Amino acid sequence: MHHALRGAAFGLAIAAGFASPLAAKTLVYCSEGSPEGFNPAFFTAGTTFDATSRQVFDKLVQFERGTTKIVPGLAESWSVSEEGLEYTFKLRKGVKFHTSKTFKPTRDFNAQDIIFTFERQWKSDNPYHTVSGGAYEYFNSMDMPKLLKSIEAVDDYTVKITLNEPEAPFLANLAMDFMSVQSAEYADQMAKAGTQTKVDQEPIGTGPFQFVGYQKDAVIRYRANEAYWGGKAPIDTLVFSITPDASVRYAKLKAGECHVMAYPNPADLAAMKTDPTINLMSQEGLNVGYLAFNTEKAPFTDVKVRQALSMAVNRDAIIEAVYQGAGKKAKNPIPPTIWSYNDKVEDTKYDPEAARKLLADAGFPNGFETDLWAMPVQRPYNPNARRMAEMVQADWAKIGVKVKIVSYEWGEYLRRTKDGEHQTMLMGWTGDNGDPDNFLYVLLGCEAVGSANRARFCYQPFNELLIKAKRTPDVAERTKFYEQAQVVFKEQAPWLTVAHSVVYEPIRKEVKNYKIDPFGGHIFYGVDIN
């Protein structure tokens, strides 16, 4: 067996050995799949963002690497008006767009590029609006058309954005991948040449890496942007080796054919921990897996019932069996990597005795019958909903609650639960912009009943806190509201928060300064290899 292991490493090394060693520093990242395309505004998958917005593009404001904190990007500074409606951005000067075979920029980045980036997605009369199929799912799903009132260039390096209503999380939206700043000049040139779709296939950005080429389903290649405003990246060439099979990725990592790999097999984690050439990093992901009670249907209208059922579930066993260790018990509806996470909240204790008593108090000494919906697919926040449902079923049976497990095809499941056909259900969420609002209001606000609020939870004291937090741009003040909201959430128990799945990132020892991105991305600016 040891022989075979060595053999594998050797075989791969030979394979790599056919290549002449490059003098320059090349970092190879074994990614899990092909990007959907090269314009991040069209898509919603992390794989696509890894290949585009996270290497090639900049945004007005960005997240500090490894955190959800917002820092200056292409905007050096910004100010928000008193009532929270006007955002004024001072843009960075002397920023250059990439140069490619088809495009040589004649001017520096300026306000026109920002306007183009917004209007392409926003205004249906923009000549680029319908290019490449033009569906801007993220722009729409983040409600940008509803929020935006106007955008104008005050001068070449000042942009003013006016909103229809105060919305503090707006700033976080601007740091999201779909707001990657595109070159207006590139778009104009391609329009003149009649090759508009090039803009979306051969991306030109201002980011730390410049796109070199893509061999479909095999390789993407980038080279460091020498003129990057934040300083040139320590590595010279970045290669994405598209390797959908997790075990092959691991073999390549061991053999040194790649330096960083995405999404390891849970089964391989133990071996990775002990491997001296590999550094296994981990962090809670920006997600939550939960069990939602339909708060509009009896008996779940009663807080006591919801609390009793929450107490009856042994979540430690679930994390062991369903997440196989790659999960952390969740006590709040937001993960601990998000600011305003309230660590003081007391977690629900597993206590079947107390649960039975509480259920009797609520008028169900002998329990009742209900259904539990389980999604048919694997999701980042829940690797096996079916098994989780079976475990909950067994736990609830102990306090007399008989459960029928219901499952539909995924699309059907989403539709029916949105309409509230279920009594209790398993669900989850992966955050978009690291703003607490993106979890709390999107999933539990009154406005979201009938869409993402599948608990159909509309509790005025809770909702008011969220609205107040939305209206104030001051982060300290918002934090207080959200901390309070988490306490109310726990009392009301519309969900049993089950777990935050843990993200593992195996990297080779020679890789320096790699940081896990709380958004689940892979960012290679600032990373070095020895």
Place this chain on the structure above:
Amino acid sequence: MFRFFLTRFSLIIPTFIGVTLLTFALIRLVPGDPVELMAGERGISPERHAELRAAMGLDKPLLVQYGDYILNVVQGDLGNSVVTRTPVLDEFMTLFPATIELSVCAILFAMIVGLPLGILAAVKRGSIFDHSLMGISLTGYSMPIFWWALLLILLFSVNLGWTPVSGRISVMYWVEPVTNFMLIDALLSDEEGAFSSALSHLILPAIVLGTVPLAVIARMTRSSMLEVLGEDYIRTARAKGLAPLRVVAQHALRNALIPVVTVIGLQVGVLFAGAILTETIFAWPGIGKWLIESVARRDYPVLQGGVLLVAAVIMIVNLLVDLTYGVLNPRIRHGGH
């Protein structure tokens, strides 16, 4: 000849229309709402839902949808991938060369090895060589090639370290895609060693994919040779005292090869089914892997368009084989067909 061509061609058209019906029906039969799937956990408002359904043409009656579909197909528009939003035809065109490259190498391998073996077996009929070759060939024919691939990887890549495990070329090379045939592109590029890297990546997949055709070709060549060797004119040649090798090479081979050519042509379907498995195992970015992934990603336009294109390619190749056979063997052309 022209009439022969026309009759054969006219037979293809109804079959092709049938395949369009099949692929069209496929997408309607799939359970679940494609719009809802796009929206995911977030959910979607009824207005936006209706808007997207309309954009996808799902709100029209089925017959109209089929009409639109056919009209588009005729114009070469097979729709866009749900995942990448690029036209299905474009994706097919980028990936098809990879599959052709692999298949051509596989069939070449099968011919180079299979023809001589089959001839030799026929000449040495009844010998141990003949018996064992036929045994091996039936084994090859029964081979689950996905397992065969794993065995070869185990031996040559893992234990011996002679060949790479997957892909078309080492990621350390950047080869500009000119023709999308990696061997050619590697030759054209100025990167040193790119060609040998591409070649080393091709060997195992080509052997795996060539295995079943190799078995078929060897068996077919043998039996076809035996038939010809039994004919009167060969016996005469032999009786005249011509050297056996000369008899085989000059007289028998040409006539024996006619049915073999047909068999090789008919391997296209087999090759394609094999390509699905081979490409998946070796991470070979071709049509087979593309289609399997489209199933996993629920990218139904790709599955629909891809299946249609594959059917078209196979039908055209079969037509060409028919025509070649017609040219080689005039009896067919003037016969009852």
Place this chain on the structure above:
Amino acid sequence: MTVESQIDATPREPLPTARPPSAFGEFWHYFAQNKGAVAGLVVILIVTFAAVFADLIAPYSPNEQFRDAILQPPFWAEGGSFQYLMGTDDVGRDILSRIIHGARLSLLIGAIVVTLSLAVGVVLGLIAGFARGVTDVLIMRLCDIMLALPSLLLAIVIVAVLGPSLTNAMIAISLVVLPHYTRLTRAAVITELSKDYVVASKVSGAGVLRLMFITVLPNCTAPLIVQATLGFSTAILDAAALGFLGLGAQPPTPEWGTMLASAREFVSRAWWVVTFPGLAILITVLAFNLLGDGLRDALDPKLKR
């Protein structure tokens, strides 16, 4: 094509016995000459035995996990033990037990697929052959369409619509191989229909159904039996391929192809996890192919000469 000895064997004189040999006797006489076919038959009998008595033969349950014996090599290799003759897989299941239970699944798949496709295919073929005209054209066109696609691809498409499962994989494979039976039956029917005995039967007023199933069908059985035997091997191979692609039986079902799919990641660490399920597929498929070839030669010596 496998039975070389038969190619130049001169037609044998009937054995000088008092009674003419029975049909079966004659068949067996030809069949037994073919060592390969007999070997195939023996293997199939062994596999069938293992499948029927899997619960008694298999040392363990196919799904029992021995957590203290994960990825143990087979008994002759270093670190192996007689407890697990073929070793264990990544969660400590006994591979031998899984293979024995897999035999049950594979034969079941073969049987169901052949029965389904044979039944439907033959009926369609009979209808096409008897009705001729528009019905015939329609049925045969349908067959053409299905044959225009590689069978594995068509099966994948059908499974994509129905959803991945063992049942759906069997349905898909049955549909895909069905046209072969239809074509075969139709061709045989058309040949038989022109023969005197059928004409005689018609004249004496036999009904269509009687003609189909009692007069004509028994005379087409030889090629159908051969095709059905070979159909077993196709069904087993295709089901395993679908399982391997994740579109057939779902884990932890001990189906051989599915076992191989989950074994893929151990190719560099545990050769036995990869080797044995594939070997089981190969041996079984080969046995059916040998038997099919032997049957073809024995049932229809004309086909051979």
